[in-house]
Amino acid sequence: MFLEERQESIMNMLNAEGKVRVKELSEKFGVTEDCIRKDLGSLEKQGRLKRTYGGAVVLRENNHVIEISKRKTTDVDAKRRIAHAAVKLIHDRDMVFLDISTSNLAIAELLAKDQRELTIVTNMIDILLILANHPKIRVVFAGGKINKSRDGFWGGMTMDFISRLKPDIAFVGAIGVDAMENSVSTYDIEDGINKAQIIRVSKRAYVVAEARKLSTDGNYNYATLDTLSGLITDSMPSEKVCEALARHGVELIVP
Template sequence: MFLEERQEAILNLLSRDGKVRVKDLSEMFKVTEDCIRKDLGALEKQGKLKRTYGGAVVRRENLHMLEVSKHRNTDVEAKRRIAQAAVKLIHEKDMVFLDISTSNLAIAELLVKTDRDMTVVTNMIDILVVLARNPKIRLVFAGGKINKSRDGFWGGMTLDFISRLKPDIAFVGAVGVDVKENSVSTYDIEDGINKAAIVRVSKRAYVVAEARKLSSDGNYNYTSLDTLSGLITDSKPAEDICEAAEDYGVEIILP
């Protein structure tokens, strides 16, 4: 087997299992452990994995998708499935908080078609526009300083308003969810501070995140998974992630 073929096979194994061990790879490919270490070193330099003691793990991505307007049309089916699962958790007469998130926009697009009695609080402009079409939904807008991508509000005024609320249920978006490290992240610090406040004041708080975000990271960890009522995603994660979530007492909710 050529070097390139062996390295490609290593990446395939890593994609399937999430981690590889030097000893196992050495036996599998019938080469020395030193040879495998060199392979892993080369692949790490290419940004394709992260070396660990005795092996390597999947390299978590930082996607830098900053503007909501640029990715509201990505993963549309995944967000629709997440929204369907989320709406089932809302009770009659609930106060619901939907923060800045395209998954939350998908939730709003389902809620606007219902006739349930509820109050929705949001700091996202697109959600406000969607839900304004349903006169039965009581809308409350959390204003403040408009953010850089002009899709909602955050800052001191927004935070002060959020801190006075007691929502029955909240759904917050995320850029990355690292179940094994017990962290949920976003990009902007002010956005993260708002999200953390929403989680803190809400009776039930759920992170809504497509399955791909379980291998992505933002730049600011705004909460830990064990502060949440659950994680809503579109497809079942790998078994080791499910086990880690169970250890933290976090329910993974699927459509």
């Protein structure tokens, strides 16, 4: 087998399994472990994988689409599916925290048509505007320092306010969900600190994320999956991801 063919086979195995090990590859291709390490080094330089101790893992994407305004029009159907699943978890008279997230915006749009009595707490301006005039929903706004995208608030004042709450249920957005590494990430540190605090004070907390975010990363890990009640996504992940979520005790909710 030529070098290029072996490396393509390694990538096919990696994409199917999520990770590969040097020893197993060496035995499969009948070459030395040093030879496999060179293959992995070459593929890493090409930006196709990430080397780890004893092998390699899939290279997760970071698209750096930081502004909420640019994310509102992406994956619209997926977010609606997530929102329908999330709304079913809310009980009458619940206090619900919706943080800065385009999936939470989709939840707010559904709640605008809901007739239950609820208290919605949010630090996202668009959610406030959608629900402010609802006759049966009391809206509580978590103010503070306006964020870089000017779509919501975070910082010390927001954190202090959140720390005094005891929401019945919370939904937090994410840029990336890494089931294998037991992490949930976002772009901005202050946003992540707020999200972590929301999870800590809430009786139930769910991360809402489109299925594609199971293979993407932000820049700041704000929580581990095992601190959450569950993950709500729009389509069934791979078997390996499902197994990893089960190991972390995370309920997987797919509409």
